[in-house]
Amino acid sequence: xxxxxxxxLMGGPDADNIRDLLHGIIDGGSKKIIVNLxxxxxxxxxxxxxxxxxxxxxxxxxxxxxxxNVSDRLQSILYVTKLNLIFECFDDEAEAVESFFRE
Amino acid sequence: MSADILVAFxxxxxxxxxxDLVCNEIIDGMGFQHEAANEIAIxxxxxxxxxxxxxxxxxxxxxxxxxxxxxxxRLVVEIQDHGEGFxxxxxxxxxxxxxNIHKQRGRGIFIMKRMMDALIFEMLPDGGMKVKLxxxxxxxxx
Numbered sequence: 566x567x568x569x570x571x572x573x574l575m576g577g578p579d580a581d582n583i584r585d586l587l588h589g590i591i592d593g594g595s596k597k598i599i600v601n602l603x604x605x606x607x608x609x610x611x612x613x614x615x616x617x618x619x620x621x622x623x624x625x626x627x628x629x630x631x632x633x634n635v636s637d638r639l640q641s642i643l644y645v646t647k648l649n650l651i652f653e654c655f656d657d658e659a660e661a662v663e664s665f666f667r668e
Numbered sequence: 669m670s671a672d673i674l675v676a677f678x679x680x681x682x683x684x685x686x687x688d689l690v691c692n693e694i695i696d697g698m699g700f701q702h703e704a705a706n707e708i709a710i711x712x713x714x715x716x717x718x719x720x721x722x723x724x725x726x727x728x729x730x731x732x733x734x735x736x737x738x739x740x741x742r743l744v745v746e747i748q749d750h751g752e753g754f755x756x757x758x759x760x761x762x763x764x765x766x767x768n769i770h771k772q773r774g775r776g777i778f779i780m781k782r783m784m785d786a787l788i789f790e791m792l793p794d795g796g797m798k799v800k801l802x803x804x805x806x807x808x809x810x
Contacts, residue, residue, distance in 0.1 A: 573681065575681060575684075575717065576717070576721070607684070607685070607688075609710070609713055609714055609717055609776070610714055610775040610776040610779050611717065611776070613775065614775065637702075637706055638706055638709065638710055641703070641706045641707060641710060641783075642710060642775075642779060645778075645779055645782045645783060646775050646778065646779065
């Protein structure tokens with residue numbers, strides 16, 4: 566499943582909304598999620614924390630979460646916090662989808 | 669010789685966009701390279717987010733004040749809120765491990781410390797907290 570996020574990912578109600586969304590996806594039977602950040606024009610460390618919580622939620626439920634269209638700024642944050650070692654990031658949607666089938 | 673630009677905005681997330689626009693103009697004008705420019709913009713927004721969230725508790729009546737000081741060899745950005753502050757000396761001694769994947773929060777100060785050349789916290793005598801960020805031009809080959 567591809568989850569297209571738009572706007573700001575900076576904390577506040579976003580954290581609860583995304584957690585609920587991911588739980589809804591898991592309850593619906595999907596365990597492989599690609600989060601498309603192409604429409605996210607704002608992200609900060611709290612937003613990264615939200616993605617991290619999503620990743621942990623998916624992994625705990627036997628699934629996985631990968632990132633698509635990561636901005637320069639997010640790449641910098643991931644690199645500094647070493648979360649680039651955790652998240653698989655893609656620029657191409659087809660490649661991201663394919664990566665699940667290679668596992 | 670330095671030039672200062674002041675921005676004051678109500679403690680609401682929507683105004684961070686304005687700070688970012690001003691910040692990017694200043695960074696471009698000073699000639700910072702791409703990576704350094706990203707690091708400054710990320711750090712300024714992190715500090716402003718902390719100020720409006722933790723300092724001013726998202727109260728729109730309380731302003732966050734940002735002062736961009738363009739100096740010949742560096743950019744200095746001061747971010748002030750009206751909050752009670754926190755024990756930053758203790759916090760800086762024990763910065764949480766940002767790679768702890770179970771943590772949703774607590775990475776902001778670590779990120780600022782890593783991305784900027786200086787990060788200084790100061791409690792203001794009349795209340796509130798000031799965060800000072802510095803980025804040197806010389807370290808970017810300019």
